[in-house]
Amino acid sequence: MVYITGVQSNNSVNMHSPSFRSKRKSGKNKCENHDTLMYAEKKKHPVTTGIKIQADKLTKAFTEYPKKGFEGSKNANFYQFLTMGMVPYLTGSAMMIGVFNAASKFFDTPAAVNACKLGKKMGIGVIGYGILKTLSKKFIEVPVNMKYGIDVNLPYNKVVYELPEKDNRDNLVKHEYHKVFESVDFPRWDLLYNHESFGPERNGFFNRVAKKLGMDEDLQHSDQKTKPKIKEKVIQTKLFSTLSSYLWAATGVGIAMQKPWETLVVNPKQRLSDYKNYRKLAAAAKEKGQQVAKYNNFVKDFGKRFAASCKEFVNGSSKKNNIAGRILLGSAIGMTLLGNFVTLFDFNKDKGSKTQASISLIDDSKEKVVC
């Protein structure tokens, strides 16, 4: 078993074998045996880095990983299984929209109109669920990152060395996009040491966090001091971002269930013909010297309806409704605020002293052997 800090190789391999070198564009082999923290990349291009990672995952979730999975590849792993989880999310969302919309074109006019009203709301609901669920996590993650410098989504590029298989004996180096703190049991601390983005010191990252945590600036073992606290904050952030995200997602669907969406025109053909009619009308009016109201393009129309729906969601069409909408929105906001409160305030200042506990638990004067 080869064990290199930070690289969990599954198999016994020869690291110098050409199989573990991916080819550069020039055709020359490039040795890739280190996982790479993507801190600088994310900091420089936060949006494109995220898109790049998601695009890579999405492509593989629909292509490479299912192929491997159906073959029962011995190189299949948990990351691939989790990444394939995007497939049911996306197909499920599309199907959910389809269930409420696909059949309506076969209905007679009044039934189709009613079905379309509900269908539109459900479609917006599915999209609202996804957007608010993703976005709302940032309401907690960003403040934590700002206050402590702990980015729970800090990505790294993991190099995976696969075993040769029947149809693949050469291209054995694969990349996976993981997060340093995706496991709270085993965060990838090793990637945070000696990284140029955090300064020249070995403990640059931990020094920075220690400073933000209000610990002494010249700590000798800032890593040992801060790790428990970082872990604590990561767990709390994950907990509250998870809890609040589903409440926000439910709020998103709730907003989508309001009346203003019922008359939204989604069909591009119809919108185009509406626009052409508007142009004609506007031109005719101009000739007569009359003024016409500005055209409601899709974005503008969508925005207006969104605002009206939010208003209806909060104010409700009846008193009971009003209370229900406010409770749902209030619980989402409340959970986010609670999450910020718990994560941003340090209630366990002496938690770092846990490292001291090791002194009493393990007697340094005695020999330690791992059985």
Added chain:
Amino acid sequence: MTNLLNTYIANQPINKPATREHTPAFTFDSKGKIKPMPDKGRLLPSRIFGSPIEYVKDLKKDVVNIGRAAKGEANDHELGRINDLAMKLGSLGLAAYLFVKNPLKLNKAMEFTGFATFFASMALWPKLAIQAPLKARTGVDIHQKYIDSQGRKKMLHQDPQYDLTDLYSREDLDKMGKKLGVSENIPDRDNFIKQRAKKTAVQGNTLWMMTAGIASPVMSALACNRLEKPIGKAIEKFDMVSSEKAINSGNYQGLFSGLRRNLSERSLNKFLTQNADKAVDNNLIKQLAAKLGHGVNSASLQSAIAEELAAMKNNIKIDENFVRQALNGKIPESAFTSLSQQQRTALNSAMESGSLNGIADVISHASGTGKRAQDKLGKEITKLLSEAKKKLETPKLSDIEGKVRTLSSGIADFSAGKKVLDKYITARVGDKSGTYIANQWNRVGESLMKSLKLSMKDLKAVSQGNIDIITEKLANLAANDSVYDKTVKELMGLIGDYEGKTGSAFTSTVKQKSKEICTEGSKKFSSKGFSKLAQKLISPENKSTVDNIINVNTAERVSGAQSSFYRLLQSLDLFKRIKDGSLEQQLASVLQESGKNADKTTINRLIKTCKDMMLTATTTDYVEKLKSAGFNLSEKEYKSVMKVLFDSGSDTAIEKSLSKTMGSEQAKKMLSGFKAYKEEFMNKVANWRNGMTPELSRRTVNGVTNGANAVERNNLAGKPIKALIQDVAKQTYNSKKWLMIFGGIMAGLTAITITAGLFLGRKGATEKQVEEESRANG
């Protein structure tokens, strides 16, 4: 490594009792050396449906874990479980919101049904379509669970790189080996089987991920579609039973004593506090009357409430007490005590007549000396009295708060009874979906549709108004005796049930209870001094409150639905008579009696017109239809044709059919309502030629009322059968189309998944090679 280990140990919670969840992974041996804890992991028994007790236990753990996570102490496994729990809680919150938002009970119930079926589909799809078939064929349970040494339940094959196949027992391996067809004599057979199991699990999990997104929403939607009717029926039954129980309990106030009453009292309190200092003017009375009369929902009672409030404002008695308070010590007490008998009489008389000047005159004379002083005092007294009277006449709301509260309490008591009665009526004949009348209407339509056996093509044509197909299908139905008898029996069962639940028993219960509620309410209002309201509730001119709690629209709805059901029976009767030739004979004799041409062509033309009239005519166009078909009939002929068409005597095809399936006595009993309806129809709608024109509507001759007004005639004619079938066909077509699309998707996906499952767990080239080599080596 040691460094990592130290960190790990350092992070273990100390000074806390060790729980199973947090037992350290390491211990020390007798020499003080670190060694791993003994392995306690084991497989859990495979089940398609989990145990509810286990579920509750796990839920409890998850809730505890949220608390631990909030302190920053959870692990990956616990955070993963919290994520699942949060997803369910979020969805539950959404279902609760939509539950409140939707006004109809069925829709409310479907929100939670959707929530339950979605999560059930997510859990059941992989189990039923992938796990179970694969286990049956290969012996590998891809969702095999195990419990680790820390007491955490996990999936055995979640991470293929984390090999836990050592947990398989010998029996498990042998069973899998046999099912997977692994040779008995290959070297390292156990490991070979484990690798095959892992491979199968990876394949199965991939199939799960690829199919779950399509399967879960569709499966959930199909389940909701199937559950909607039984849930609707259960709600209908619950409403019927609970409203009956409530109306018979008599304890109406008790039923509305909780939150609802508190809420309305809270609302009144708010109003009284906010407007305490405002004068009780007409505007305020209007607002207050609307608030107090909100639960009563009756315009005449609300106006009576306003009158009561106005009376509170005006009811000022000018007596000595009023005068003393008005003058408020500005006049010495002696002015009252030293009055002569004559002055006392004059004062009483002035108070009785309400003359403020008179009162001032008496008192000023009694207390003042000198004319000028007396005049001055008199003016001052008049001013004081006038101000006091004005103040009392337009009191502040706070001045009459006590009376308002008493009135409010009385109204709440009365409206509780009215609400119970409204609930009783609405559950049966309310104008909204989910009520008995609405559901029964659907049931009758569906029963008919089932008997007509329309294909999708027919359904589409009928939903677009194609009458030929309806005619053809009804003729087919009449031609098949067994189907016809079954249809008539089923429809009669539904119509009989309708008669029972909305008929005279229902009406008399409503009348009796409304009388009780109004009489009781009247007594209570009277005892509290609200005579106007008391009178309003029982006065003869206010019959609208007592008798017409079933309002006109409701009564029309009840009779309209009933007539439509009977008209359906008439149509079935007509088509049967066409089939057995009796209609032809009857019409021929009518034409022959009037000396008209009764050849085959004419009779067929008349039969066609009769069919058309039965299926499409409304009350105003029977004559027109006959005319446009070329039949210019006299009044007598018209009456005869209508009689043949709508009231063919007691020996009807329907009665014959029903007698076959239920016996003649029972049939007669069941058809008594139908018979009465036919008589009424002939009397009020089809009894004379121009009866359909409004100007010749209802007339009474010798005390007998013939004909009816337009509304009555419409209600009696019911919905034309074509329109009824067309409506039901539309619904059925939409529903079937949706079901075809998504049922097809589900069936296709299931077939593909199960077929794909047959290719999973098979021997690959490597496995075959290993087996061949071992075979070659003997």
